[in-house]
Amino acid sequence: MTDYFVGVDIGGTNVKVGLFDDQINLVDKDSVPTNADMGPEFVVEQIGKTARDLIAKANFTLDDVAGVGIGTPGPADYPRGIVIQSTNMPKFKNTPLRDMVSEQLQSPGVLENDANVACWGEFTVGVGKDIEDMVFFTLGTGIGGGIVCKGQLVTGSNYNAAELGHLIIYPGGRVCGCGQKGCVEAYASANSTAKRAQEAVEAGEESSLKEVLDKTGQITCKDVFDHSAAGDALAKKITDGTAEALAIICINMLHTTEPTRVVFSGGVIAAGKPLLDAIQNYFDKLVWTLKPEPLEICFATLGEDTGIIGAAALAKHAKQQGKFD
Amino acid sequence: MTDYFVGVDIGGTNVKVGLFDDQINLVDKDSVPTNADMGPEFVVEQIGKTARDLIAKANFTLDDVAGVGIGTPGPADYPRGIVIQSTNMPKFKNTPLRDMVSEQLQSPGVLENDANVACWGEFTVGVGKDIEDMVFFTLGTGIGGGIVCKGQLVTGSNYNAAELGHLIIYPGGRVCGCGQKGCVEAYASANSTAKRAQEAVEAGEESSLKEVLDKTGQITCKDVFDHSAAGDALAKKITDGTAEALAIICINMLHTTEPTRVVFSGGVIAAGKPLLDAIQNYFDKLVWTLKPEPLEICFATLGEDTGIIGAAALAKHAKQQGKFD
Numbered sequence: 001m002t003d004y005f006v007g008v009d010i011g012g013t014n015v016k017v018g019l020f021d022d023q024i025n026l027v028d029k030d031s032v033p034t035n036a037d038m039g040p041e042f043v044v045e046q047i048g049k050t051a052r053d054l055i056a057k058a059n060f061t062l063d064d065v066a067g068v069g070i071g072t073p074g075p076a077d078y079p080r081g082i083v084i085q086s087t088n089m090p091k092f093k094n095t096p097l098r099d100m101v102s103e104q105l106q107s108p109g110v111l112e113n114d115a116n117v118a119c120w121g122e123f124t125v126g127v128g129k130d131i132e133d134m135v136f137f138t139l140g141t142g143i144g145g146g147i148v149c150k151g152q153l154v155t156g157s158n159y160n161a162a163e164l165g166h167l168i169i170y171p172g173g174r175v176c177g178c179g180q181k182g183c184v185e186a187y188a189s190a191n192s193t194a195k196r197a198q199e200a201v202e203a204g205e206e207s208s209l210k211e212v213l214d215k216t217g218q219i220t221c222k223d224v225f226d227h228s229a230a231g232d233a234l235a236k237k238i239t240d241g242t243a244e245a246l247a248i249i250c251i252n253m254l255h256t257t258e259p260t261r262v263v264f265s266g267g268v269i270a271a272g273k274p275l276l277d278a279i280q281n282y283f284d285k286l287v288w289t290l291k292p293e294p295l296e297i298c299f300a301t302l303g304e305d306t307g308i309i310g311a312a313a314l315a316k317h318a319k320q321q322g323k324f325d
Numbered sequence: 326m327t328d329y330f331v332g333v334d335i336g337g338t339n340v341k342v343g344l345f346d347d348q349i350n351l352v353d354k355d356s357v358p359t360n361a362d363m364g365p366e367f368v369v370e371q372i373g374k375t376a377r378d379l380i381a382k383a384n385f386t387l388d389d390v391a392g393v394g395i396g397t398p399g400p401a402d403y404p405r406g407i408v409i410q411s412t413n414m415p416k417f418k419n420t421p422l423r424d425m426v427s428e429q430l431q432s433p434g435v436l437e438n439d440a441n442v443a444c445w446g447e448f449t450v451g452v453g454k455d456i457e458d459m460v461f462f463t464l465g466t467g468i469g470g471g472i473v474c475k476g477q478l479v480t481g482s483n484y485n486a487a488e489l490g491h492l493i494i495y496p497g498g499r500v501c502g503c504g505q506k507g508c509v510e511a512y513a514s515a516n517s518t519a520k521r522a523q524e525a526v527e528a529g530e531e532s533s534l535k536e537v538l539d540k541t542g543q544i545t546c547k548d549v550f551d552h553s554a555a556g557d558a559l560a561k562k563i564t565d566g567t568a569e570a571l572a573i574i575c576i577n578m579l580h581t582t583e584p585t586r587v588v589f590s591g592g593v594i595a596a597g598k599p600l601l602d603a604i605q606n607y608f609d610k611l612v613w614t615l616k617p618e619p620l621e622i623c624f625a626t627l628g629e630d631t632g633i634i635g636a637a638a639l640a641k642h643a644k645q646q647g648k649f650d
Contacts, residue, residue: 075616133482147581149481154474156583157458158619163580166613168573169496179614180576248493251505255488256472256581258481288491289504291400294483 003066005315006051006105009114009307010072010097012036012088015047018308019054022066024125024316028054029308036089040100043089048104065107067319069311070098071117078159081111108324110314114138114307116153116162118300119146120317121310122263126302131260135253136300137164137246139268142177143185149257165189169248188245190221190268197224197238207234225271240282242268243275247282254287254295265300328391330640331376331430334439334632335397335422337361337413340372343633344379347391349450349641353379354633361414365425368414373429392644393434394636395426396442403484406436433649435639439463439632441478441487443625444471445642446635447588451627456585460578461625462489462571464593467502468510474582490514494573513570515546515593522549522563532559550596565607567593568600572607579612579620590625 004027009016011034018029030050034043055062076083081098083089102109112120119136128134128148136146145164147154154161165185166178173182174192186192198219201210209232212223227235250262269275280297287293302309318324327347334341336359343354355375359368380387401408406423408414427434437445444461453459453473461471470489472479479486490510491503498507499517511517523544526535534557537548552560575587594600605622612618627634643649 131482149474149479150477152475154582156474157456157585158583161581161583163583166580167577168494168611171494171569171573171611176613180611244496248496252492252577253581255491256486256578257479258483258486258488260482286493286496286505288501 003316003319004055004060004064005312006065006068006107007308007310007312007315008047008051008068008070008101009117009311010034010043010047010070010089011307015043015050016305016308017047017050017054018305018312019051019058019060020309020312022316024309024313026305026309027058029305030054034089036086036091039091040095040097044097044100044104047101051105062106065105067315067324068101068105068107068109069117069313069315069318070101070109070111071114071307071311072097072111074113074160076111076113076159078111078113078155081109083111108318110318110323112153112311112314113144115144116146116155117310117314118144118265118306119148119162119310120153120314121302121306122265122300123148124313124317125309126306127263127298127300128261133257133259135164135257135259135262137249137262137264137266139189139246139264139266141189141191143189147253147257148259154257164249164253167249167252169245169252184245184249188242188268190266193224193238193242193268194219194221196241197235200234200238205234208232209235221268222270225275229274239271239275240278243278244282244286246279247286250279250283250295250297251287254293259295261296261298263298263300265306269299327389328641328644329380329385329389330637331390331393331432332633332635332637332640333372333376333393333395333426334442334636335359335368335372335395335414336632340368340375341630341633342372342375342379343630343637344376344383344385345634345637347641349634349638351630351634352383354630355379359414361411361416364416365420365422369422369425369429372426376430387431390430390432392640392649393426393430393432394442394638394640394643395423395434395436396439396632396636397422397436399438399485401436401438401484403436403438403480406434408436433643435643435648437478437636437639440469441471441480442635442639443469443590443631444473444487444635445478445639446627446631447590447625448473449638449642450634451631452588452623452625453586458582458584460489460582460584460587462574462587462589462591464514464571464589464591466514466516468514472578472582473584479582489574489578492574492577494570494577509570509574513567513593515591518549518563518567518593519544519546521566522560525559525563530559533557534560546593547595550600554599564596564600565603568603569607569611571604572611575604575608575620575622576612579618584620586621586623588623588625590631594624
């Protein structure tokens with residue numbers, strides 16, 4: 001008998017559901033609006049229906065499903081599978097999401113935060129599948145992280161490890177949404193990159209980005225990278241700031257868990273090779289000279305399915321570890 | 326039958342050897358000059374003789390020894406037990422130290438770097454014995470580190486993890502011996518604390534430390550803490566700088582592996598409660614406000630025997646993991 005796994009990726013806007021075989025190959029997937037304002041029962045019933053439809057379409061039954069993995073933004077009590085609260089889903093409060101989804105699919109479940117889920121997906125199926133030690137960053141609105149040491153996710157003493165966006169690299173620097181000053185997130189996330197550019201333009205620095213700001217009322221991270229690629233000096237300076245901050249956290253993670261690879265994912269990596277090259281250049285310039293460092297810095301490869309892949313892979317891992325017995 | 330373990334702590338000046346029971350209680354210990362200039366064969370024979378004398382004195386035989394742990398400064402190929410080179414012991418080059426010591430005691434051995442050994446000692450026998458996740462710093466001439474996640478030492482992809490003295494916290498800042506700029510070691514080690522004070526005095530800043538410098542030609546870290554405690558403003562400022570740098574790495578490690586406790590050890594902790602309080606105050610001031618953080622910051626408790634205790638405890642751990650089978 002082959003085991004199948006369901007991966008669920010719950011975002012504020014959409015819920016993605018994927019059905020995978022025991023090698024975490026995608027069988028089928030679907031996406032539905034989250035409708036979080038309808039409350040957790042509604043959302044979970046939708047997840048259940050979407051998954052059961054995929055299972056029926058594939059000519060399986062619920063008996064073929066060995067486990068379901070669920071990725072969600074925190075804060076949550078992950079071991080107990082309970083969402084404590086959620087910025088994007090205010091009606092989720094102390095919601096036993098894991099067990100509710102499990103019940104829908106009559107299958108054991110595992111709940112993990114979305115950055116760890118994406119990290120686990122890349123580690124097991126994507127760019128990390130041939131290594132044991134990896135560090136993973138999601139560069140989006142904010143910066144999330146995941147750490148794998150010797151094939152295990154580092155979860156921390158209280159399931160809040162790998163909040164890597166909140167590493168302080170410029171003490172006394174820019175104020176972060178978390179209340180700290182000088183977090184890497186306050187410099188190198190998509191939002192912060194855009195914000196640093198917009199502040200500079202508003203302060204009167206000369207840049208082709210001024211036209212964007214005048215026309216649209218705001219500057220996006222993509223604008224910054226586009227104008228940098230087109231040769232604008234300010235946009236280049238801002239992009240370099242993002243790359244330098246990311247290089248510093250690569251160095252710091254090298255000296256902490258010493259991964260074989262640091263993997264960047266999320267919207268920001270659409271900036272492509274110029275950004276990756278800039279990070280690598282800063283890394284080479286700033287890292288110690290004691291010995292050559294073989295750390296590989298690269299971009300994630302799984303794309304938009306990372307969430308469901310990682311969730312299914314985590315369910316498989318939980319089963320292998322005997323957590324579903 | 327009870328298993329006994331031997332712990333060896335090889336320093337540039339002295340070699341310490343301890344004999345421990347299977348609960349890592351000290352049976353007996355001894356210390357001999359390293360005489361590193363006599364070469365590895367001589368040093369290892371001394372280690373063997375010292376250990377065998379302890380064993381005989383306790384009325385045991387070599388058969389009672391289940392394993393030997395050896396702590397040494399790197400760089401080394403720890404899994405293969407080979408010292409690649411050593412600043413303090415220049416005649417040690419590609420020396421198969423583990424197997425040489427093993428042969429002396431006819432017992433399987435394990436080699437680990439000295440900061441990891443000290444970390445493991447505190448984790449298993451000292452201040453970390455009731456927890457699963459710990460971060461450990463040695464504050465001496467330099468700054469070393471050790472990380473324990475869910476009861477396992479984090480060794481990294483290439484056995485160079487936890488080089489925590491080289492976390493960059495002030496990019497573009499003071500030059501570190503490693504070649505990087507702005508490492509925590511360049512601010513908060515005993516040497517750097519003393520050096521920052523001496524530079525300030527030499528630059529003409531007013532301080533009671535000037536008399537020390539004039540009289541002895543140098544300022545030590547202890548001088549800085551003593552004069553700070555006595556109320557000297559510059560010494561207080563320098564001490565605060567050390568505490569702030571240490572608080573920042575506590576915050577960064579909280580957001581990385583999320584330990585239950587961060588433990589500081591080494592000569593610098595002789596500064597006592599005023600330093601610990603200052604670190605805690607900076608931590609409270611600088612850490613995020615998203616949620617209260619229960620991280621405990623404390624000093625190590627094992628003192629000068631940490632090295633032999635940790636080495637013996639690592640040998641026990643290796644045996645339990647089946648590495649000696």
